[in-house]
Amino acid sequence: MGEHVARFxxxxxxxxxxxxxxxxxxxxxxxxxxxAAPSVALxxxxxxxxxxGAGYAAHEARxxxxxxxxxxxxxxxxxxxxxxxxxxxxxxxxxxxxxWIACAAVGWVLWLRPA
Amino acid sequence: VKLRFDPGxxxxxxxxxxLLRFVAGGxxxxxxGLIAERWGPVVGGLFLAFPSIFPVSVTLLEKLQNREVGAxxxxxxxxxxxxxxxxxxxxxxxxxxxxxxxxxxxLPHLPASLAxxxxxxxxxxxxxxxxxxxxxxxxR
Numbered sequence: 001m002g003e004h005v006a007r008f009x010x011x012x013x014x015x016x017x018x019x020x021x022x023x024x025x026x027x028x029x030x031x032x033x034x035x036a037a038p039s040v041a042l043x044x045x046x047x048x049x050x051x052x053g054a055g056y057a058a059h060e061a062r063x064x065x066x067x068x069x070x071x072x073x074x075x076x077x078x079x080x081x082x083x084x085x086x087x088x089x090x091x092x093x094x095x096x097x098x099x100w101i102a103c104a105a106v107g108w109v110l111w112l113r114p115a
Numbered sequence: 116v117k118l119r120f121d122p123g124x125x126x127x128x129x130x131x132x133x134l135l136r137f138v139a140g141g142x143x144x145x146x147x148g149l150i151a152e153r154w155g156p157v158v159g160g161l162f163l164a165f166p167s168i169f170p171v172s173v174t175l176l177e178k179l180q181n182r183e184v185g186a187x188x189x190x191x192x193x194x195x196x197x198x199x200x201x202x203x204x205x206x207x208x209x210x211x212x213x214x215x216x217x218x219x220x221x222l223p224h225l226p227a228s229l230a231x232x233x234x235x236x237x238x239x240x241x242x243x244x245x246x247x248x249x250x251x252x253x254x255r
Contacts, residue, residue: 003148004145004148007141007144007145007148008141008142008144008145009141010144011140011141011142011143011144011145012136012137012138012139012140012141012144013137013140014140015136015137015139015140015141015143015144015168016133016136016137016140019133019136019168019172020133022172023122024120024121024122025118025119025120025121026118026119026121027118027199028196028199028200028203029199029200029202029203029206029246029250030118030203030243030246031200031203032199032200032201032202032203032204032206032207033203033204033206033207033210033242033243033246034203034207035168035169035172035200035203035204035207036169036203036204036205036206036207036208036210036211036242037207037238038163038210038211038214038234038235038238039140039168040140040143040144040147040163040165040167040168041163041164041211041214041215041218042231042235043144044144044147044148044151044163045163045218045222045227045231046227046231047148048151048156049222049227050227054222054223054227054230055222055223056156057156057218057222057227058218058219058222058223059156059157059160060151060156060157060159060160060163061160061163061215061216061218061219061222061234062157062160062215062219063156063157063158063159063160063161063163064160064161064163064164064211064214064215064218064219065212065215065216065219066161067160067161067162067163067164067165067211067215068164068208068211068212068214068215069208069212070161070164071164071165071166071204071208071211072205072208072209072211072212074166074169074208075166075169075201075202075204075205075207075208076201076202076205078169078173078197078201078204079198079201079202079205082194082197082198082201083198086194087194088177088190089173089174089176089177089190089193089194089197090170090173090174090177092197093166093169093170093173093174093197093201094170096166097166097170100165100166104161107161108157108158108161112157112161114157
């Protein structure tokens with residue numbers, strides 16, 4: 001239970017802090033870089049090292065490379081769809097999670113899946 | 116538009132917007148930990164870069180932009196802001212790749228604080244560097 005509380009507080013702190021930093025700059029495209037800050041990763045990896053060791057955390061970081069590639073595809077898809085087809089930003093941002101899942105699945109099959 | 120420090124939007128964001136991002140961030144971090152517990156670090160690690168906070172940020176951005184336009188807002192300004200935010204996030208995603216690579220290579224050999232500090236610096240360098248390169252290429 002204590003571990004989950006620590007994850008919640010640390011993750012919330014990093015996410016809120018990077019979001020505030022993003023609010024401080026213009027243009028919006030620069031501020032958008034903060035929308036891809038490694039907030040959840042920093043909180044998770046820091047706690048994982050303490051709880052289960054650096055080797056376990058390194059495994060997570062290796063998988064994160066695939067997740068991050070999928071994130072680039074996701075954010076590009078959101079920008080492209082809003083630009084070309086319009087739509088409500090919140091809806092497009094939510095639906096494009098499918099792009100992330102598809103890219104992450106391909107990356108898992110190609111690189112991460114145990115032999 | 117020149118890069119500049121502008122605390123205006125921060126003042127316009129209501130306190131529950133910050134609270135929402137804190138709660139969402141905390142919840143996602145707990146969920147990521149639970150996924151790693153259930154399915155192991157290989158699957159759990161994927162979700163360290165899951166776009167869970169981005170839709171929340173876009174929702175808050177959309178509301179703020181529509182509020183600024185006032186009654187009768189058609190959403191055009193919100194859409195333009197969301198496109199810029201998403202384009203920025205895609206360059207930040209390049210930073211996430213750099214973060215993950217440095218953490219992967221550094222964690223087994225360096226003290227955790229040093230490895231994660233170096234990874235955060237790699238995120239900033241790659242993310243903002245990519246943003247700057249894209250900007251120069253777009254101007255030309």
